[in-house]
Every structure is written in C-alpha cells, then in structure tokens.
Amino acid sequence: MGRPPCCNESGVKKGPWTPEEDEKLMDYISKHGRGTWRTLPMHAGLNRCGKSCRLRWENYLRPDIKRGRFTEEEEQLIINLHSVLGNKWAKIATHLPGRTDNEIKNYWNTNIRKKLLQMGIDPETHKQRTDFNHLVNLSQLLGMSNLSTSMSPWTNPLGLQADVTTQLAKLQLLQNMLQVMNNTNSLVNVGNPYLLGNQILNGTNTLQVEDPVLRCKECVKPASNHPCLSQTHSDSSHQNISIPGTEKENETATQEVIGYNQNIVTIQQNQAENILPALVASCPRTSTFSQMDNNYKAAQMSTFEAWEKFLLDDDETSGSHWKEILDLTSTSASPISW
DNA sequence: AAGCACACCAACCGCGTCCTC
C-alpha cells in the first residue's frame, strides 16, 4: 500500500492566492522549512492542495526570486540553452539564478518565441524556417518603407526621421530576402541571425559566421542532430562527449553553451556599435559564394545590382527597383511565388 | 468613455518519474 492520497479532498480552495494565505505559507515555511507538501497545508492552516502550495512558494513567494524584466544577457542565455535543452524549463532555470521555470517558460512563449518567428527562425529547431509564412512581414515592411517616405518627421510614430525609418525598413526587408535566398539555395550559410554580432567581417571583408547553436568542436556539426552528442564517438577525438538524456550530458552541454554564450557576449562587446541584429553582410559581393553554380551567380549578381540601385535611390522611383528585386528574388529563389 | 483585442503571467491540469509501503 502506498501513501495516502493528496488533493483528493473536495472543498480545497483554488484560484488566486490572497495576501493572508501567502502570509500563512511564508510564516510556516520560515519556521518549519518546506517539509512535505502533502501535509504542509494542514499544518499551516491552509485550505489548499499541497501541490498548489508548492507552486505558490516556488514561483512567487520564495525569497530568492528575482523580479523585473529579463536582461539581454538572460534572454540570450535562455535562447542558447533552449537550443540545446529544448523545453526543459526547469533545467534552463537552474542556470538563471532567481528565475523560475514558470517565469522563463512564460517569457519564452510571450516574447522570445515571437521574436524568433518574426526573424524567420523556427523556435523549436533554432534553424531558419523552411516555410515562407514569415514573408508576410515583407509586405508590412514594404508598406512601412513606402509610408514613412511620405510622412513628415513630425508625424512619424517612432519619432524618427522619415528617411531613417525608411532605411531601417529597407534593411530589414533586405535581410529577410537574403535569408530566403540562403534558405532556398543552401549556398551561403549566414547562421542564425538572431544573435547580435553573429556575423563578423574579417580583414579581407569576407563574411564569416558565428553560429549560436552548440557545435561539435571537431567536425563543427550542430550538437542537436549530431552523433557526437547522440552517442560517444569511436573516434578518440570525440571521446569526452557524453550521451544525451543523462544529467551528465546536460551539464556538459549547458556548460559548453554558457562558455559559448560568453564568447558571444565578448563579440557583442567588441561590436558595441552594431545596433541592428544581424542584418545583411555589409558587402554582399564579397561574401563567400564558392559553391555557386554559374547560373545562380549571374542571378545573384543581378539581384545585388538591383539592391545597390535600390539602396542608393532615395526618391519615389525606387518603387520600380522593388519590383525588379522581387522579380529577381522570385526567379533565383525558385520556390517563392509572389 | 465604452468596447474590443492583445499581452502578460499566475495558477491549474495532466503526465512521467520517483518513492514508499
């Protein structure tokens, strides 16, 4: 025979906690410690289920809970940990002191998830989405681009100069288009674009990429779908990589992610001037297109030429360039239909 | 000012694992 049942008595209160109930719970735990949740409500004089008491304590009353908005560093850490651990909110929470799994889960669902979707990142896989639903944003950006050029600075809701707004909208639109083209053709890996500073220009102005997904140190494949982290390699160079599903593996993985995250923070600090998140490579012509076939190259260069015209063009004639770009994009990235 | 839509988040629910008997 097991233990007596918990929470099966009818008449236990549900719903929001009152200040009096909070007081009773805090008072009891401060005097007696947590003990067993099953018997705690009775001893504390609460008409609540033990489960409800545990939740209230863990998510709200615990004295070490950190309140307030998540910092950018915390947000970045959550993203990186989620890319390795998935929806293991409790495990993620162990790396964010003072934050509860519930709070992180809520923040993910209400903020981060939406941000990633808007950027064309699949929040589940942390890879660029292969569908084109996020292209809905293109029409909105296009509308904003056109609208802001006709707006005076005084009526701009963002309080920005109209041309600045226009450029921001244009740049974001270009980024989206680049993502689409990269997705479609798999010729240029621009990495996940949601990290500030994940694209670095070296001295030769060639695009280099920092990928936020945890990777095997030896063969640089993502850990999430790589044998290095799904089983121990027979190769001696991989012998220290452990097996997923174990605490050890999760610790190893998250430690690597934290290390990685610190590197990213360093990169971000070095690129303090970079405000916009991972827009296009500053010089698309010099990006590494070594795998391109000739046809694609030709189409790509035409597209870049159209972009150049577009970016240099400040008057209303740019509308024709938009059409040109969109046409070129749709032909070079064939699956897209406008 | 009222009504509506959306965002946020505390709390509940259900399930899997652990633990006790």
Add this chain to the structure above:
DNA sequence: GGAGGACGCGGTTGGTGTGCT
C-alpha cells in the same frame, strides 16, 4: 516486485492589465 501516492515538470488556461479604435 508491484501497487499506488507524492513530487516535479511542461503544457495550457483564464483573469487582469493595457493599448487601440
């Protein structure tokens, strides 16, 4: 060893606040 409850976790819901029309 097995039955069954406790615990912890992740998914979901519903109440409340806020902004927009």
